[in-house]
Amino acid sequence: MPPAARNLFEKRFPDFQKLLIGGIMIMKRLLVVIVLLGLFPSPLRSQNADQILDKIDGYRELNDDFSLAIKISDYESERLKEEATFSGYFSGIDKSLLICTHGKNKGMKVLMKGDDMWVNLTGSKRGLRITPMQRLMGQAANGDVAKTSFSQDYTGTVLEKGKDVLVMELKAKSKGATYQKVFLYADAKTYKPQKAEFFLTSGKHFKTAYYLEFKTIEGREAVFKIKIEDKMNPKLYTVMENFDYKKKEIPEKYFNVMFLPNIDTEL
Amino acid sequence: MVLSILAILSMMLVRQAPAKGLKFDIFANYSYDWQSLNADSLWNPGSLFLNTEKDSRLALNLEGKWNYKSIRALLSPLVTMDHEGHSEWKIREAAVTLSSGRFEFTAGRAIVKWGTGYMFTPIGIVTPEKQVSDPEDMLRSRTGGDLFKIDYYTENINLSAVVFKKNNWKNLALFAYGNVKGFDFYGILYYPEYKKLEFGLAVAATIGAGVEVHAEGMMHRRSPVLRHPVFAAENPQVTYVDPQLVQPEDGYYKEFLMGANITVKDINIIVEYYHNDWGLKKVWLERLQGYFAYNMTRSENPLSMWNAASSLEILQQGRRGLSRDYLFLRAWKSFKNVDLSTIFFMNLADRSLLSLFELQYTLSDGISFYVQPLYFTGKTGSEFGENFYSGSMQLGIRVAM
Numbered sequence: 001m002p003p004a005a006r007n008l009f010e011k012r013f014p015d016f017q018k019l020l021i022g023g024i025m026i027m028k029r030l031l032v033v034i035v036l037l038g039l040f041p042s043p044l045r046s047q048n049a050d051q052i053l054d055k056i057d058g059y060r061e062l063n064d065d066f067s068l069a070i071k072i073s074d075y076e077s078e079r080l081k082e083e084a085t086f087s088g089y090f091s092g093i094d095k096s097l098l099i100c101t102h103g104k105n106k107g108m109k110v111l112m113k114g115d116d117m118w119v120n121l122t123g124s125k126r127g128l129r130i131t132p133m134q135r136l137m138g139q140a141a142n143g144d145v146a147k148t149s150f151s152q153d154y155t156g157t158v159l160e161k162g163k164d165v166l167v168m169e170l171k172a173k174s175k176g177a178t179y180q181k182v183f184l185y186a187d188a189k190t191y192k193p194q195k196a197e198f199f200l201t202s203g204k205h206f207k208t209a210y211y212l213e214f215k216t217i218e219g220r221e222a223v224f225k226i227k228i229e230d231k232m233n234p235k236l237y238t239v240m241e242n243f244d245y246k247k248k249e250i251p252e253k254y255f256n257v258m259f260l261p262n263i264d265t266e267l
Numbered sequence: 268m269v270l271s272i273l274a275i276l277s278m279m280l281v282r283q284a285p286a287k288g289l290k291f292d293i294f295a296n297y298s299y300d301w302q303s304l305n306a307d308s309l310w311n312p313g314s315l316f317l318n319t320e321k322d323s324r325l326a327l328n329l330e331g332k333w334n335y336k337s338i339r340a341l342l343s344p345l346v347t348m349d350h351e352g353h354s355e356w357k358i359r360e361a362a363v364t365l366s367s368g369r370f371e372f373t374a375g376r377a378i379v380k381w382g383t384g385y386m387f388t389p390i391g392i393v394t395p396e397k398q399v400s401d402p403e404d405m406l407r408s409r410t411g412g413d414l415f416k417i418d419y420y421t422e423n424i425n426l427s428a429v430v431f432k433k434n435n436w437k438n439l440a441l442f443a444y445g446n447v448k449g450f451d452f453y454g455i456l457y458y459p460e461y462k463k464l465e466f467g468l469a470v471a472a473t474i475g476a477g478v479e480v481h482a483e484g485m486m487h488r489r490s491p492v493l494r495h496p497v498f499a500a501e502n503p504q505v506t507y508v509d510p511q512l513v514q515p516e517d518g519y520y521k522e523f524l525m526g527a528n529i530t531v532k533d534i535n536i537i538v539e540y541y542h543n544d545w546g547l548k549k550v551w552l553e554r555l556q557g558y559f560a561y562n563m564t565r566s567e568n569p570l571s572m573w574n575a576a577s578s579l580e581i582l583q584q585g586r587r588g589l590s591r592d593y594l595f596l597r598a599w600k601s602f603k604n605v606d607l608s609t610i611f612f613m614n615l616a617d618r619s620l621l622s623l624f625e626l627q628y629t630l631s632d633g634i635s636f637y638v639q640p641l642y643f644t645g646k647t648g649s650e651f652g653e654n655f656y657s658g659s660m661q662l663g664i665r666v667a668m
Contacts, residue, residue: 104629124403126380129471131479131530253420258444
């Protein structure tokens with residue numbers, strides 16, 4: 001601004017300079033605050049992340065007791081390798097009972113409660129406790145991927161929120177969790193889950209789940225088809241499809257490992 | 268012949284119009300066995316017996332289940348047939364269960380499994396005895412016990428009271444299970460027919476992501492096996508016209524097991540240490556073998572002496588090996604349709620070993636083929652080194668429908 005014009009401006013607007021300087025100082029402070037917020041997530045920021053996780057889990061979990069049929073198809077190099085069907089019985093967000101009704105392990109029962117898991121093999125008269133790593137073997141592994149409750153088992157941080165896609169980094173609350181870290185991708189507006197990348201304690205990227213199809217159940221959308229890629233062996237992937245949803249009251253004893261051998265193939 | 272029988276049975280099942288809640292499962296196992304006799308064994312002096320034996324066995328187990336409202340019924344007959352066509356049948360299970368809320372009442376013959384161990388289960392006093400080569404009874408060869416049982420179940424607790432038959436019906440057991448903060452706890456009180464209270468505990472839990480640990484122990488008040496009088500005699504040349512096995516003095520006989528289940532790079536490994544107080548000490552086994560060896564050489568009829576020597580099995584009475592301390596290891600890996608597993612069972616006193624390998628190929632749902640070589644190895648005088656068989660090879664087919 002030419003000096004003559006500046007002098008005229010200052011005479012007419014004596015407080016403007018002060019306002020300008022004041023405004024610049026406020027902006028600087030705001031910038032500091034914004035940067036600090038970025039370095040030290042405030043409780044408010046985490047709470048938003050938790051709320052987002054709840055919304056994402058809403059597409060993956062159904063409340064109350066219910067039953068589902070689950071078809072698991074294993075593919076190798078795009079060819080169907082093996083198929084199995086399970087009857088699944090679910091109570092709350094952390095209790096599930098899976099009974100293999102068709103496939104190589106027909107009759108096998110898998111009970112999951114939180115981080116605890118037991119298997120009752122076909123023909124055996126007792127349930128055996130198995131390790132979280134054993135969940136990674138065979139079809140129980142993919143069941144574990146499908147059942148993971150993000151909001152309950154993980155603490156989330158929003159890494160990126162674009163126009164279409166939201167990206168979150170989840171860290172396991174429990175050291176015993178099979179997957180210590182998850183990168184979760186969801187629709188930025190609806191929070192519909194799109195993809196989840198699961199990492200082991202060692203840091204290895206173990207599996208990626210793609211949430212492919214959704215159906216409306218009792219007025220809300222829920223994921224019904226998941227594709228799980230094995231990142232250790234890229235030729236392998238599994239497709240899990242849920243169908244035949246029924247609201248069903250399940251007696252609590254069905255989630256007791258001692259009762260497992262008494263359970264028939266259907267409740 | 269096997270396939271014909273199975274085809275006929277399956278046709279019968281398909282044609283039958285099932286009553287409400289009635290289901291059948293059929294399990295068949297056909298195996299062909301080559302057994303190689305141990306030419307150096309104490310029990311086969313001078314290779315008295317042929318070097319190999321061949322045997323085939325067909326086992327058919329039909330399991331019928333019927334559910335109607337709060338009643339469950341189970342009938343499970345087992346028929347076996349050997350290579351000479353001799354058949355034998357028995358009832359594995361035949362029980363009725365009535366449910367009422369959290370309670371269940373069971374009467375009849377049933378297989379009840381308590382405990383955490385894979386190789387053995389010290390607290391499994393109602394459980395039928397395990398075989399090291401088939402701990403989970405996948406061949407469905409074991410028979411249940413006759414019992415009356417009351418169960419109470421919640422989501423995390425199971426309480427049981429059971430009256431069951433061994434030599435008589437005077438056996439009572441109280442059992443409790445609880446799942447608390449990631450731990451499985453088991454407790455048992457047992458009042459057997461010889462009227463001395465026994466008790467046991469078991470626990471199982473997972474540590475981190477890859478390890479499961481379990482332990483169980485039982486305090487018995489009477490030795491489960493009888494003793495040979497030669498244990499009391501230093502000189503094996505002492506003979507007994509009619510050696511009576513004797514009941515050792517009542518006291519405390521502990522039996523316990525500790526183990527872990529570990530998964531490493533897709534290989535599942537179970538390792539367990541087992542101890543019992545009534546097993547033969549090394550010096551006793553030496554005296555016993557000395558006694559039989561001495562009398563074999565003196566006997567005019569080695570075969571009859573061999574029959575007497577086979578009373579070693581009476582000593583063992585099917586109870587978990589001859590000695591006191593064992594190590595068990597099982598490794599298992601699954602590839603597509605193939606499962607590979609191996610079992611090692613070692614006598615820690617003499618380092619003799621039972622080794623079993625199994626390759627199982629799953630052809631389709633419920634049909635699998637398997638090959639199972641088994642070996643006994645050990646130095647002269649050791650438990651497995653003196654085993655009558657040095658090994659066997661079993662080929663089989665399992666069908667579950």
